[in-house]
Amino acid sequence: MSEIGIGIIGGGYMGKAHAVALLAVGAVFNTALRPRLEMVCATSADKAEHYRKAYGFARGTADWQVLVSDPKVEAIVIASPQATHRAIAEAAFALGKPVFCEKPMGASLEDSRAMVAAAEVSRCVNMVGFNYIRTPASQYARQLIASGAIGDVTWFRGEHTEDFLADPQSPASWRTTGMANGTMGDLAPHMINAALALLGPIRSVIAEVETVHRQRPGGPVSNDDHAQMMCRFDSGVMGQMYFSRISTGRKMGxxxxxxGTSGAIRFDQEDQNALWLYRAEGPEASRGFTKILTGPTHPDYLSFCQGPGHGTGYQDQIIIEAKDFLEAIHAGKAAWPTFQDGMMVNQIVAAALSSSTTKTWQDVAAF
Amino acid sequence: MSEIGIGIIGGGYMGKAHAVALLAVGAVFNTALRPRLEMVCATSADKAEHYRKAYGFARGTADWQVLVSDPKVEAIVIASPQATHRAIAEAAFALGKPVFCEKPMGASLEDSRAMVAAAEVSRCVNMVGFNYIRTPASQYARQLIASGAIGDVTWFRGEHTEDFLADPQSPASWRTTGMANGTMGDLAPHMINAALALLGPIRSVIAEVETVHRQRPGGPVSNDDHAQMMCRFDSGVMGQMYFSRISTGRKMGxxxxxxGTSGAIRFDQEDQNALWLYRAEGPEASRGFTKILTGPTHPDYLSFCQGPGHGTGYQDQIIIEAKDFLEAIHAGKAAWPTFQDGMMVNQIVAAALSSSTTKTWQDVAAF
Amino acid sequence: MSEIGIGIIGGGYMGKAHAVALLAVGAVFNTALRPRLEMVCATSADKAEHYRKAYGFARGTADWQVLVSDPKVEAIVIASPQATHRAIAEAAFALGKPVFCEKPMGASLEDSRAMVAAAEVSRCVNMVGFNYIRTPASQYARQLIASGAIGDVTWFRGEHTEDFLADPQSPASWRTTGMANGTMGDLAPHMINAALALLGPIRSVIAEVETVHRQRPGGPVSNDDHAQMMCRFDSGVMGQMYFSRISTGRKMGxxxxxxGTSGAIRFDQEDQNALWLYRAEGPEASRGFTKILTGPTHPDYLSFCQGPGHGTGYQDQIIIEAKDFLEAIHAGKAAWPTFQDGMMVNQIVAAALSSSTTKTWQDVAAF
Amino acid sequence: MSEIGIGIIGGGYMGKAHAVALLAVGAVFNTALRPRLEMVCATSADKAEHYRKAYGFARGTADWQVLVSDPKVEAIVIASPQATHRAIAEAAFALGKPVFCEKPMGASLEDSRAMVAAAEVSRCVNMVGFNYIRTPASQYARQLIASGAIGDVTWFRGEHTEDFLADPQSPASWRTTGMANGTMGDLAPHMINAALALLGPIRSVIAEVETVHRQRPGGPVSNDDHAQMMCRFDSGVMGQMYFSRISTGRKMGxxxxxxGTSGAIRFDQEDQNALWLYRAEGPEASRGFTKILTGPTHPDYLSFCQGPGHGTGYQDQIIIEAKDFLEAIHAGKAAWPTFQDGMMVNQIVAAALSSSTTKTWQDVAAF
Ligand SMILES: NC(=O)C1=CN([C@@H]2O[C@H](COP(=O)(O)OP(=O)(O)OC[C@H]3O[C@@H](n4cnc5c(N)ncnc54)[C@H](O)[C@@H]3O)[C@@H](O)[C@H]2O)C=CC1
Ligand SMILES: NC(=O)C1=CN([C@@H]2O[C@H](COP(=O)(O)OP(=O)(O)OC[C@H]3O[C@@H](n4cnc5c(N)ncnc54)[C@H](O)[C@@H]3O)[C@@H](O)[C@H]2O)C=CC1
Ligand SMILES: NC(=O)C1=CN([C@@H]2O[C@H](COP(=O)(O)OP(=O)(O)OC[C@H]3O[C@@H](n4cnc5c(N)ncnc54)[C@H](O)[C@@H]3O)[C@@H](O)[C@H]2O)C=CC1
Ligand SMILES: NC(=O)C1=CN([C@@H]2O[C@H](COP(=O)(O)OP(=O)(O)OC[C@H]3O[C@@H](n4cnc5c(N)ncnc54)[C@H](O)[C@@H]3O)[C@@H](O)[C@H]2O)C=CC1
Known part of the structure; x- marks a missing residue:
């Protein structure tokens, strides 16, 4: 059992989640490599000190360059806003340090391309934070599809819908400015990543990206509220997606x-411990969608609990990510999804945005 | 209380459903106008006689012209295949007889245009058989939206999915031949009608219409298995639809x-007695989707049962249609959805088919 | 195909339901014996005439003895209050006429005993109106259990819960007077009948029967609001039941x-077209409760609709009852549940009421 | 921010869960008191060393007396089998150390009485591990009921059902021996505690406790497989409970x-992030059970995640327990449920077991 010093940039929503995950992951998964909370970085020294104490880091700093270059910081977790991702990652790779970067990868497709390039040159472990695909249920869904349990896939529908900006009176904020903070930039990547994980690469898309509430108390809105998309996978399968931050009533949609030709799968993160599976087998009279509760026989569940149906939650997804990141570093192997995978998501986002302007189908390869 | 002689063309799936509905409707709704099962028509005299006895008609015939022109047949229900709808309707209108026509209206947009024209000339009651929109739940959904219960509508998603041809080994048949019998011709009209009923006219569409299983035991397939579509309503709202007969696991999807800006509605015909309503009101902590069970306070429910949650079924939808048809005749007023409404559905189907070929957005008005 | 003249006593909630059922049943099930709506009886001539016209009976009367003894009335449906059941049934049997009696069988155990005796002497078809057990889903549940699909049964839980008197301000009425109109008298019989149908005879019970709201606007309440019970079946299996008319939120519970040792079944009438089945077979990872939608492969479904998941409703249950009653008469054979079955339900009700007084387990056989 | 050294007895299922919780709790809740994993105890030195390394304790021991009396161990978590609870707790209290004890409190009512006495003498913080009642949803349910949101409570139904011994071929083991490991000893306490938490004290019970599979591969079974119970709360409300380890299909039931008189609540731990609430208010047409997803407005949720519907899991319940235990120690105040609360649960278990033998209602106060 060896130790590795970790530095996290950001101590907000995700910075905290990663700190908690790193504290718990060793005991949960009995990992060979054990993380040491070495340094946390925030926008001010006060904040950094607050996070340091709250989460139990050894040190804090207001300068991410200090963190990245500190010799005791051996691996980096980027949990700061999209605009900061690229520079931090490039600096870390330049020093040969593994990087875990929160989604989406950078503020633009250009950013993510540069990040992939830097990762490749460095040959360091690089991983993107698509946590939802790591629930035991969604991992099991991937296995089922890959094993042919539902036959040949014929259709896909995906959505990422929340309602935190559904109220037109919700004020303007940083969230309502900048494409990287809009629905396509911020929410869509999770579900696009899921689509790729479940069905493979996407060849072409057509989308409508829209700002429904163009004015909010406090000022104008410069990014998108929701977007709908149709796509064609490389496999020839077609599908539909929808992304929204104004989907009244949806909390974690x-x-x-x-x-597929012999079955179907349905999943909704709002009940993340259940996967619905239909199999066209056995007598017609007893067929139907089976509500499978996750349990010890599903991926990564047993380490959290021996009892089936006892359930994992949001924080546990981040613990699973931490485990995979640590194991990748320990083994010196890539951990899915890599920066390359994250970049492919941004490519599709770019194609969708372009499609919404031209009103035509767009080849993803052109982006 | 007066009586009206009814003739039904077709004694199959829907011919039977309409016969049962006409037998029951008077007692259920205490209608002023009472139907008399005067004549039934099928493709052979034997079949006609079989239906006559089974359903209790006075007479049977193998020739729909005999039925339409019989003086004791005062109103017509068309429950024969799409290819027959137009000629029958035109003949009936020519004789000044009200017509109820099963969906879709004719075998093509051209057919439905001709049927609308004939209906207008005749000034007879004309109505199309979109039964699903007549459940107490969907009628209530329409009321809720119209009354502003969910605020301004911002998005729509609709599907009509079944799996009767999901098995690639299901043999070729009349269902797998002819556009009017494909998914766009046969299933899509129900949900397109719902979209229009709930949100109003559709301005433009882009669609992918596809035959997944091009060969089936018994021969090639000449119509579509499933189709996905995006649309823009006249109101400016955008939405997505999906139609499929190969949606493994879906029986009545x-x-x-x-x-909307202050609420949302969800409905699934597979649990037709429940409507899910979210209202963005009251304390955040107690918000969520409410599962409303239909009951005596919802449209057309009380006549079936005094108890809430006791439930109505498929046949009851046809009884509601029969009531509305009879009341329209009695009042001498149009009953929604009229042939005009049915034609608008076919217009959208035509635009979608064209879009799937051109791969571009299509204005519905151009069809 | 022959005809039979039917007389219905009562034209209210259930009188109407049976009238509609008799109008529809021949066409739905293509029955060999076809009902003719001969006469309807109500408490006044006006009401009888109203029902006659509304439902399409040939004649009406305010005197049930006239109805019962009319020669053209060849079979009787009792849809009047419990206190009237016994005298009507006895008179009908004395004249050799088949009787369908709404649940519960009479106003007391004594009544039902007398009714069974009269039925046996007459050797006429006799049947009790436990309609809920006749849904395709519950019929299928019976088949599954009988076929061993869930192994040896180990436990049962049943409830019949509604909330029509949940509001303490709901006024006193005939419903709040007389044991036969209380929860044990009026609602419990349905679920007790289900328990017997699914698991066989009940050997002993212990119950708490309670009036929660003893005063209501308009006067005191003399019967029970809810009751809980534990029981032991003849098979040795134990179970729990609950009955309530004050179960806030429950509409048709x-x-x-x-x-069972290798599976389990769950059903809720509020979603009457779904049966949930768990089978302890196949890999653990894919086990769960399967939501089976009723369809043409389930008992009595196909006659209503060719499409699975299209659903049946409350009125359809009464149509199934009518079919079974007619077929029993036609075949000259008993139709489950007979008066004997109805009496066994009342025996359990009596044992439960006694148990609630003595606070001890009671043998059903002692009642 | 101060620190406290913790010793855990047991490193199995719950020992691990508590170790993880203690590692994470400080960062999650920013607790004033921070736990230090001082020592872990298991049945052998090897095992203790294994747990020490896996979970990150400073030291391990095979002798719980060593752990309890170690000066750097300032508070004790008992996560060893029921038979060990009493002696450990007594020793810890004798040394003035706070104790968190896993449910159930000891192996018998006598044990729990002794433990309460020892706790009272010591005046140390004492708390029992009923984790399920600590989900945000169940905490919110308690608040709703206490605030009168559903009016006066009229009925309760509770179950704790799992199926880990449903298969009659599951072998005999320590789980199938000893009353404290049977269903009443092991599972029932969770739901009895919930009943007390939600509705207050229970006055009397009648129960049937049963061993369905008396022989299993490997030997005879000496404890109970399932049990049903009826009860009367001090408030006068009546209710039913069921406990089972052979409830095929139930994983975390x-x-x-x-x-209540104006509302109702439903909860199922298998979907632990949803609470169903019915309110008898507003127009009848829009009433129904609302599926509330837990979120930042519910108790103890926000510390895990800022997003509603993102969900907490089993491990998070243990983290909440750890927070409450630490805060109680820090504040020097009792934390519900105390040993006294745990003992009251065992009192009801004893009354139920006695009732099952005598077949009569039993006053809880007599135990
Ligand atoms: N995987 C998931 O479920 C989620 C991912 N995210 C992603 O996580 C990242 C962070 O988002 P949140 O935690 O929600 O933001 P936040 O606003 O809660 O926290 C951002 C943190 O970054 C720090 N920060 C900002 N600029 C910095 C700079 N220049 N140098 C150093 N520190 C800086 C701030 O002090 C703050 O601690 C984003 O990329 C976002 O897209 C966010 C929420 C959920
Ligand atoms: N609203 C709904 O839920 C449904 C509507 N439909 C529609 O109902 C219509 C009939 O479909 P089904 O009942 O399923 O078909 P079916 O094949 O079960 O019955 C068709 C009937 O029409 C008769 N028929 C065929 N050609 C005829 C002719 N030239 N002259 C006289 N009679 C003729 C046949 O003898 C047969 O009785 C179609 O337009 C279909 O789209 C069908 C199923 C469901
Ligand atoms: N199976 C089921 O789901 C239900 C069964 N029932 C049962 O049906 C029976 C009738 O109940 P409802 O229809 O709800 O009552 P209701 O009050 O709606 O109708 C009762 C009818 O009986 C007639 N009637 C009363 N006394 C009479 C007399 N002495 N002679 C002739 N006619 C008389 C009345 O005029 C009225 O038409 C009861 O036994 C009840 O328990 C009631 C509701 C549901
Ligand atoms: N709250 C909940 O959800 C649950 C609570 N429990 C409770 O937790 C307690 C432990 O159960 P599990 O963790 O399932 O058992 P387990 O068998 O997984 O672990 C028991 C641990 O106790 C240790 N141990 C046994 N005897 C000991 C002794 N004399 N001295 C020191 N260590 C000893 C063993 O080495 C082992 O590490 C029990 O009281 C049980 O009822 C168990 C499972 C779930």
């Missing part, structure tokens, strides 16, 4: 349906 | 979601 | 769970 | 329904 990361949901998908995958239909 | 007539389902929709309507999102 | 006729729900049961049956657990 | 900790479920309850609470009915």
């Amino acid at each position: 990361y949901a998908y349906e995958v239909t | 007539y389902a929709y979601e309507v999102t | 006729y729900a049961y769970e049956v657990t | 900790y479920a309850y329904e609470v009915t």
Whole structure:
């Protein structure tokens, strides 16, 4: 059992989640490599000190360059806003340090391309934070599809819908400015990543990206509220997606349906411990969608709990990510999804945005 | 209380459903006008006689012209295949007889245009058989949206999905030949009608219409298995639809979601007695989708049962249609959806088919 | 195909339901014996005439003896209050006429005993109106259990819960007077009948029967609001039941769970077209409760609709009852549940009431 | 921010869960008191060393007396089998150390009485591990009921059902021996505690406790497989409970329904992030059970995640327990549920076991 010093940039929503995950992951998964919370970085020294104490880091700093270059910081977790991702990652790779970067990868496709390039040159472990695909249920869904349990896939539907900006009176903020903070920039990547994980590469898309509430108390809105998309996978399968931050009533609407020639799968993150599976087998009279509760026989569940149906939650997804990141570093192997995978998501986002302007189908390869 | 002689063309799936509905409707709704089962028509005299006895008609015939022109047949229900709809309707209108026509209206947009023209000239009651929109739940959904219960609508998703041809080994048949019998011709009209009923006219569409299984035991397939579509309503709202007869696991997947600025509605015909309503009001902590069970306070429910949650079924939808048809005749007023409404559905189908070929957005008005 | 003249006593809630059922049943099930709506009886001539016209009976009367003894009335449906059941049934049997009696069988155990005796002497068809057990889903549940699909049964839970008197301000009425109109008298019989149908005879019970709201606007309440019970079946299996008319939020809470050594079944009448089945077979990872939608492969479904998942409703249950009653008469054979079955239900009700007074387990056989 | 050294007895299922919780709790809740994993105890030195390394304790021991008396161990978590609870707790209290004890409190009512006495003498913080009642959803349910949101409570139903011994071929083991490991000893306490938490004290019970599979591969079974119970609360409300380890299909069936005069609550731990609430208010047409997803407005949720519907899991319940235990120690105040609360649960278990023998209602106060 060896130790590795970790530095996290950001101590907010995700910075905290990663700190907690790193504290717990060793005991949960009995990892060979054990993380040491070495340094946390925030926008001010006060904040950094607050996070340091709250999460139990050894040191804090207001300068991410200090963190990245500190010799006791041996691996980096980027949990700061999209605009900061690229520079931090490039600096870390330049020093040969593994990087875990929160989604989306950078503020633009250009950013993510540069990050992939830097990662490749460095040959360091690089991983993107698509946590939802790591629930035991969604991992099992991937296995089922890959094993042919639903036959040949014929259709896909995915959505990532929330309602935190559904109220037109919700004020303007940083969230309502900048494409990287809009629905396509911020929410869509999770579900696009899921689509790729479940069905493979996407060849072409057509999309409508829209700002429904163009004015909010406090000022104008410069990014998108929701977007709908149709796509064609490399496999020839077609599908639909929808992304929204104004989907009144939806709290964590990361949901998908995958239909095959001999079965189908349905999942909704709002009930993340259940996967619905239909199999066209046995007598017609007893067929139907089976509500499978996750349990010890599903991927990464047993380490959290020996009892089936006892359930994992949001924080546990981040613990699973931490485990995979540590194991990748320990083994010196890539951990899915890599920066390359994250960049492919941004490519599709770019194609969709372009499509919404031209109103035509766009080849993803052109982006 | 007066009586009216009814003739039904077709004694199969829907011919039977309409016969049962006409037998029951008077007692259920205490209608002023009472139907008399005067004549039934089928493709042979034997079949006609079989239906006559089984359903209790006075007479049977193998020639629909005999039925239409019989003086004791005062109103017509068309429950024969799409290819027959137009000629029958035109003949009936020519004789000044009200017509109820099963969906879709004719075998093509051209057919439905001709049927609308004939209906207008005759000034007779004309009505199309979109039964699903007549459940108490979907009628209530329409009321809720119209009354502003969910605020301004921002998004729509609809599907009509079944799996009767999901098995690639299901043999070729009349269902797998002819556009009017494909998914766009046969299933899509129900959900397109729902979209229009819930949100109003559709301005433009882009669609992918596809035959997944091009060969089946018994021969090639000449119509579509499934289709996906994006649309823009006249109101400016955008939405997505999906139609499929190969949606493994879905039996009666007539389902929709309507999102508004202050609420949302979800419905799935597979649980037709429940409507899910979210209202953005009251304390955040107690918000969520409410599962409303239909009951005596919802449209057309009380006549079936005094108890809430006791439930109505498929046959009851046809009884509601029969009531509305009889009341329209009695009042001498049009009954929604008229042939004009049915034609608008076919217009959208035509635009979608064209879009799937050109791969571009199509204005519905151009069809 | 022959005809039979039917007389119905009562034209209210259930009188109407049976009238509609008799109008529809021949066409739905293509029955060999076809009902003719001969006469309807109500408490006044006006009401009788109103029902006659509304439902399409040939004649009406305010005197049930006239109806029962009319020669053209060849079979009787009793849809009047419990206090009238016994005298009517006895008179009908004395004249050799088949009787369908709404649940519960009479106003007391004594009544039902007398009714069974009269039925046996007459050797006429006799049947009790436990309609809920006749849904395709519950019929299928019976088949599954009988076929061993869930192994040896180990536990049962049943409830019949509604909330029509949940509001303490709901006024006193005939419903709040007389044991036969209380929860044990009026609602419990449905679920007790289900328990017997699914698991066989009940040997002993212990119950708490309670009036929660003893005063209501308009006067005191003399019967029970809810009751809980534990029981032991003849098979040795134990179970729990609950009955309530003050179960706030429950509209048609006729729900049961049956657990076996290798599977389990769950059903809730509020979603009457779904049966949930768990089978302890196949890999653990893919086990779960399967939501089976009723369809043409389930009992009595196909006659209503060719499409699975299209659903049947409350009125359809009464049509199934009518079919079974007619077929029993036609075949000259008993139709489950007979008066004997109805009496056994009342025996359990009596044992439960006694148990609630003595606070001890009671043998059903002692009643 | 101060620190406290913790010793855990047991490193199995719950020992691990508590170790993880203690590692994470400080960062999650920013607790004033921070736990230090001082020592872990298991049945052998090897095992203790294994747990030490895996979970990150400073030291390990095979002798719980060593752990309890170690000066750097300032508070004790008992996560060893029921038979060990009493002696450990007594020793810890004798040294003035706070104790968190896993449920159930000891192996018998006598044990729990002694433990309460020892706790009272010591005046140390004492707390029992009923984790399920600590989900945000169940905490919110308690608040709703206490605030009168559902009016006066009229009925309760609770179950704790799992199926880990449903298969009759599951071998005999320590789980199938000893009353404290049977269903009443091991599972029932969770739901009895919930009943007390939601509705207050229970006055009397009648129960049937049963061993369905008396022989299993490997030997005879000496404890109970399932049990059903009826009860009367001090408030006068009546209710039903069921406990089972042979409930085929149920994985984490900790479920309850609470009915009141103006509302109702339903909860099922298998979907632990949803609470169903019915309110008898507003127009009848829009009433129904609302599926509330837990979020930042519910108790103890926000510390895990800022997003509603993102969900907490089993491990998070243990983290909440750890927070409450630490805060109680820090504040020098009792934390519900105390040993006294745990003992009251065992009192009800004893009354139920006695009732099952005598077949009569039993006053809880007599135990
Ligand atoms: N995987 C998931 O479920 C989620 C991912 N995210 C992603 O996580 C990242 C962070 O988002 P949140 O935690 O929500 O933001 P946040 O606003 O809660 O926290 C951002 C943190 O970054 C720090 N920060 C900002 N600029 C910095 C700079 N220049 N140098 C150093 N520190 C800086 C701030 O002090 C703050 O601690 C984003 O990329 C976002 O897209 C966010 C929420 C959920
Ligand atoms: N609203 C709904 O839910 C449904 C509507 N439909 C529609 O109902 C219509 C009939 O479909 P089904 O009942 O399923 O078909 P079916 O094949 O079960 O019955 C068709 C009937 O039409 C008769 N028929 C065929 N050609 C005829 C002719 N030239 N002259 C006289 N009679 C003729 C046949 O003898 C047969 O009785 C179609 O337009 C279909 O799209 C069908 C199923 C469901
Ligand atoms: N199976 C089921 O789901 C239900 C069964 N029932 C049962 O049906 C029976 C009737 O109940 P409802 O229809 O709800 O009552 P209701 O009050 O709606 O109708 C009762 C009818 O009986 C007639 N009637 C009363 N006394 C009479 C007399 N002495 N002679 C002739 N006619 C008389 C009345 O005029 C009225 O038409 C009861 O036994 C009840 O328990 C009631 C509701 C549901
Ligand atoms: N709250 C909950 O959800 C659950 C609570 N429990 C409770 O937790 C307790 C432990 O159960 P599990 O963790 O399932 O058992 P387990 O068998 O997984 O672990 C028991 C641990 O106790 C240790 N141990 C046994 N005897 C000991 C002794 N004399 N001295 C020191 N260490 C000893 C063993 O080495 C082992 O590490 C029990 O009281 C049980 O009822 C168990 C499972 C779930």
